Amino acid sequence: MISLxxxxxxxxxxxxxxxxxDGVTLEIDKGALVSVIGPSGSGKSTLLHIIGLxxxxxxxxYLWSGESVLRLSSGRLxxxxxxxxxxxxxxxxxxxxxxxxxxxxxxxxxxxxxxRARRERCQEALDQVGMAxxxxxxxxxxxxxxxxxxxxxxxxxxNPALLLADExxxxxxxxxxxxxxxxxxxxxxxxxxxxxxxHDVDSAxxxxxxxxxxxxxxxxxxxxxxxxxxxxxxxxxxxxxEGVVR
Amino acid sequence: xxxxxxLSIAWQSMWDYKGRTTLALLGMxxxxxxxxxxxxxxxNFQNSVEGQVQGFGLRQIVAMPGRVLNRQVGQFDLxxxxxxxxxxxxxxxxxxxxxxxxxxxxxxxxxxxxxxxxAHYGNQSTEVLYTGTTPAFKDxxxxxxxxxxxxxxxDVKNEAQSIVLGAQTKQTLFGHKNAxxxxxxxxxxxxxxxxxLAPKELIGFNFDERAYTEYPMVIAxxxxxxxxxxxxxxxxxxxxxxxxxQIDSVIAADHHGQKDYMLVQADEALHxxxxxxxxxxxxxxxxxxxxxxxxxxxxxxxxLLVVHERTREIGLRKAVGAKSxxxxxxxxxxxxxxxxxxxxxxxxxxxxxxxxxxHYFTTITTQMPLYVIEAxxxxxxxxxxxxxxxxxxxxxxxxxxxxxxxx
Numbered sequence: 001m002i003s004l005x006x007x008x009x010x011x012x013x014x015x016x017x018x019x020x021x022d023g024v025t026l027e028i029d030k031g032a033l034v035s036v037i038g039p040s041g042s043g044k045s046t047l048l049h050i051i052g053l054x055x056x057x058x059x060x061x062y063l064w065s066g067e068s069v070l071r072l073s074s075g076r077l078x079x080x081x082x083x084x085x086x087x088x089x090x091x092x093x094x095x096x097x098x099x100x101x102x103x104x105x106x107x108x109x110x111x112x113x114x115x116r117a118r119r120e121r122c123q124e125a126l127d128q129v130g131m132a133x134x135x136x137x138x139x140x141x142x143x144x145x146x147x148x149x150x151x152x153x154x155x156x157x158x159n160p161a162l163l164l165a166d167e168x169x170x171x172x173x174x175x176x177x178x179x180x181x182x183x184x185x186x187x188x189x190x191x192x193x194x195x196x197x198x199h200d201v202d203s204a205x206x207x208x209x210x211x212x213x214x215x216x217x218x219x220x221x222x223x224x225x226x227x228x229x230x231x232x233x234x235x236x237x238x239x240x241x242e243g244v245v246r
Numbered sequence: 247x248x249x250x251x252x253l254s255i256a257w258q259s260m261w262d263y264k265g266r267t268t269l270a271l272l273g274m275x276x277x278x279x280x281x282x283x284x285x286x287x288x289x290n291f292q293n294s295v296e297g298q299v300q301g302f303g304l305r306q307i308v309a310m311p312g313r314v315l316n317r318q319v320g321q322f323d324l325x326x327x328x329x330x331x332x333x334x335x336x337x338x339x340x341x342x343x344x345x346x347x348x349x350x351x352x353x354x355x356x357x358x359x360x361x362x363x364x365a366h367y368g369n370q371s372t373e374v375l376y377t378g379t380t381p382a383f384k385d386x387x388x389x390x391x392x393x394x395x396x397x398x399x400x401d402v403k404n405e406a407q408s409i410v411l412g413a414q415t416k417q418t419l420f421g422h423k424n425a426x427x428x429x430x431x432x433x434x435x436x437x438x439x440x441x442x443l444a445p446k447e448l449i450g451f452n453f454d455e456r457a458y459t460e461y462p463m464v465i466a467x468x469x470x471x472x473x474x475x476x477x478x479x480x481x482x483x484x485x486x487x488x489x490x491x492q493i494d495s496v497i498a499a500d501h502h503g504q505k506d507y508m509l510v511q512a513d514e515a516l517h518x519x520x521x522x523x524x525x526x527x528x529x530x531x532x533x534x535x536x537x538x539x540x541x542x543x544x545x546x547x548x549x550l551l552v553v554h555e556r557t558r559e560i561g562l563r564k565a566v567g568a569k570s571x572x573x574x575x576x577x578x579x580x581x582x583x584x585x586x587x588x589x590x591x592x593x594x595x596x597x598x599x600x601x602x603x604x605h606y607f608t609t610i611t612t613q614m615p616l617y618v619i620e621a622x623x624x625x626x627x628x629x630x631x632x633x634x635x636x637x638x639x640x641x642x643x644x645x646x647x648x649x650x651x652x653x
Binding site for chain 1 (some may be wrong): 254258261537558559562563564565566568569570571572646647650
């Protein structure tokens with residue numbers, strides 16, 4: 001469904017050139033749940049931002065269903081984010097002054113839908129994460145786990161082709177974390193395409209395949225050996241010296 | 247539909263930042279109040295003056311002390327107004343008589359002389375404008391009597407020491423008692439009250455605190471020797487300018503060529519009022535303009551602060567699909583809503599103040615002209631757009647990736 005081809009991202013900090021991503025080649029099929037693990041500063045979030053069309057690579061190409069998205073105008077990119085992608089952030093990114101349902105409704109405000117249709121879709125999304133009964137509460141009054149459920153509902157409300165989650169369990173206690181992972185497992189069974197970035201190995205285990213990112217380079221991650229995948233594990237991941245993963 | 251949605255989002259945001267929104271809105275309210283109230287007062291004042299001058303009659307020419315130096319015919323502009331030189335009056339009763347005799351188009355020539363004096367009745371006393379004039383004065387000013395009669399030729403001929411009281415003078419000296427036939431003493435002279443005027447309001451004239459008697463009586467009983475003004479009524483309005491020249495020739499001859507007076511036609515007075523109003527309006531708009539700029543800076547500051555505080559929210563909105571123009575529209579709509587809401591409230595308060603003013607100054611009408619409302623709203627729209635643009639563009643320039651990392 002999506003394909004990153006030799007994607008690199010460089011920034012300059014004063015005179016210093018920083019390499020955030022270094023020749024990442026990655027393909028993600030429709031319906032796959034891929035987790036990306038790595039330490040802080042390894043390039044996880046940068047990778048997620050590029051996949052989520054929030055940032056552009058310095059070099060390389062990004063194909064979505066065979067079409068390059070890098071030449072799209074900022075308006076088309078915004079439309080693509082709205083129609084194709086749902087975001088779940090570590091810090092929830094809920095607007096505290098708004099109610100739960102208003103937070104969930106946010107992506108739909110930029111879609112051509114009537115208020116009634118928007119509210120129906122919000123209720124469905126909240127149903128999916130078990131928060132329908134708290135739709136009128138203010139986001140600021142929710143627990144961490146509840147906030148992340150609402151954030152997932154917001155990411156699902158526009159029925160996106162791709163769900164991107166940046167450390168979705170990072171700020172949660174164990175119980176809340178298990179609840180969120182259960183939701184992701186359900187979404188996986190429903191056939192959602194999900195990319196989840198995390199530094200938590202337990203969270204990463206729910207994925208079909210797991211990738212490791214280190215110093216901007218990507219490689220397969222094996223839970224038992226922490227080594228390169230073998231041909232027998234081809235369904236999970238494969239990698240070349242250039243970071244090709246399939 | 248999209249505009250409505252932007253307005254709805256903007257409204258919610260304004261509601262979330264009630265305190266700051268209110269402060270910015272207050273600035274706009276005060277600016278609009280200043281503009282709309284002053285413009286409306288000027289408009290109503292001008293209307294009242296024009297109405298009263300037209301009521302006074304456009305066939306009138308007034309001779310008064312003072313000169314406009316090197317005045318060209320037909321020239322009556324701001325520079326003319328500013329170059330009026332005030333002088334002691336040298337106008338006399340005889341000037342009025344001579345004009346009436348020599349200029350047949352003049353149907354009435356009414357001199358007026360006046361001095362502040364004390365009027366006494368019993369143990370009551372009050373200051374009045376002790377006014378000497380002729381019987382035609384009543385018709386020139388279209389005065390109405392509440393009681394009794396006006397001065398007549400017999401009073402003049404017989405030196406009857408008759409007097410007509412203004413409404414306020416009568417009220418002060420007699421209260422609700424009947425004044426007719428009673429004796430009022432002014433400058434030691436006993437006068438018999440023959441009439442009382444109904445209250446009369448005319449901007450620039452005080453009719454109610456006067457005591458009117460025949461002209462020679464005031465000259466005889468005071469050290470005043472000259473007329474403060476002479477009012478001429480011309481038979482035909484179309485002849486006013488030509489007749490004004492003839493009057494000028496007659497008076498100039500009487501004064502041996504000494505030009506120490508000026509003749510003002512009623513239509514010139516209207517023109518003069520128009521010039522003054524334009525000047526005051528320009529000053530008002532200028533001051534209000536400065537006030538609007540200050541309010542605009544207030545709105546801009548509030549909006550910049552709001553954009554800064556909502557950096558993460560803007561990033562989030564962009565991340566979930568908001569396009570640049572939608573973000574721009576949202577923040578412009580917020581700035582516009584603040585400025586227009588402030589302006590509307592300012593107009594409402596201004597209208598209330600205008601009605602209050604009308605309660606105390608009954609000579610002035612209290613309309614809120616449509617052009618004042620339009621001007622206020624246009625000013626506020628311009629301020630909202632101009633000063634809301636910078637914060638809105640700042641919001642547009644926020645990159646979602648940076649905003650999502652922003653703490």
